[in-house]
Amino acid sequence: EREKVIQLLKVRKRRLKKFGVRSISIFGSVARNKVGRQSDVDLLVEFEKPVGLFEFARLQMYLEEVLGRKVDLVTPEALRKELRETILREAIHAV
Template sequence: MKHFREEYKVKRLGIFGSVARNESTGESDLDLLVEFEEGEATFDHYMDLKFYIEDNLEIKVDLVTKAALRKEYRDQVLEETIYVG
């Protein structure tokens, strides 16, 4: 997590979706909820973080912010998110 904080200005990172529910398959992507430090939610930080995780874990990543969560899924996502840092 230290690398994410220093390099990408990540405040918190959480897993949700099938991986968090222990229902993932070989076809599943990794759903991550990210919160950046104040004023650091830039396109570059977002995309660089997404590509870094995809390259290192060799899995497709669906990276979202709280602001980008669709209203109809927001409560469920926030409830099931497991924060890793």
């Protein structure tokens, strides 16, 4: 599942750039290849410049459509302090 998600993101790199995406990394159960039927896809996204809530939500909906799963989209700045180090350590760069 991890490689499938990475590939789906890579082939849409140009479209993601139109959303202002600088990079996307996967973390959580997909990064660890421990995906269940109900698992969402945890994605860490960095933008070229700050985006508004509307653009953020549009990107999230687009990614859910592409990946066929619920997406939990988060920016590095929004990571909870107690989870930040673990997430950054396990994150796998996709785009």
